[in-house]
Amino acid sequence: MNGPHDLGGKMGFGPVLPEADEPWFHAPWEARALGVVLACGALGRWNLDESRHARECLPPATYYAASYYEIWIRALEVLLTRHGLVTPDELAMGHAPEGPADARRLSAERVPAVLARGGPCDRQVDKAPRFAAGQRVRAKNAHPRGHTRLPIYLAGKQGVIDSDHGGFVLPDSNAHGLGETPQRLYTVVFDAAEVWGADSEPGLTISADLWEGYLDHA
């Protein structure tokens, strides 16, 4: 979706402000937010693609006004209610009745193993690759209403296949509960002049990792 998250090339956000000796968290609630979001993810009711989509579906004004952990928490509230784990009333009241432990509740003992395993997304794809390194391709001029990982600034642009990474879970379906439907993933390199026009920085190239279905032969 052409949501507020799709930021490449947008203007008006001001300077980048690196912070010297930046702490891991800027407030205690940010640390709790990280822990709560990851612990809820371990319940297995949704996947990372659905989480990303919940974040990018926040209204643009909310998204831009929020810190990143606030975006995470707002999206988590959406996911918890969507999957019936918490009711809107409970969120509004800030109170809920006690319940039995969920079968998949993450215990402290399991945390190291769960974090060390992560969630590998590579999958076997037997279909022969449509593209090979060095071939020219064009990213589709596509504007799906749902989740996608084709940034809008690359839609319709021509590039060159750099590498083929084999099959990966397709976020476009996985975010919507429509299965992993893995496709081959390629790194594609674009010249800045193709993406940004004649005034672009000389010598600049941009690469992105794009699924086979995002691409056509050029």
Add this chain to the structure above:
Amino acid sequence: MPHDHDNHLDPMDARVRALETILTRKGLIETAAVDAIIETYAEKVGPQNGASVVARAWTDPAFAEWLERDATAAVASMGFTGRQGEHVRAVFNTPDQHHVIVCTLCSCYPWSLLGLPPVWYKSPAYRSRVVIEPRAVLAEFGLNLPEGTKLRVWDSTAELRYLVVPMRPEGTEGWSAAQLAELVTRESMIGTGLARVPA
């Protein structure tokens, strides 16, 4: 966008407290597990992981070749696996080519190698600008590259996580990997900085 990090009336504080209480009461999360997650990222995982990978690549050509060919396996051999580092690619800076990493769509970042991302990496300013005017962005970090150096910006749009291997500073001949790792900054592994030059 600036955020007031010192506001004691921060409504997010109350919001997250209430949410955590609800989830705990409903049996969905365990306080000790939340604590363990926080402890992992506050104390165990951080840019020292990536720095040890870079320093080893500087001192061990066979490892550097492995890192270039199959970074996932190479970093796993050093114990660096896991969430937001399941699939890794390392890109090597040269005098002619400088690499910079971004995720324009969210804030994908190699957690297992660099820890949690800094606020600037997640900011709309960085994510929007570094793909269109990287030299101006790098200048805001105090990094002014020679005109002849070409820039490649890697937009982490999928589940590959990128590690920039900066160039080894001159004047470090004979240094051990442990000494060299001290020169490898987080910014140098994202591409918004260079490795430190020895004093």
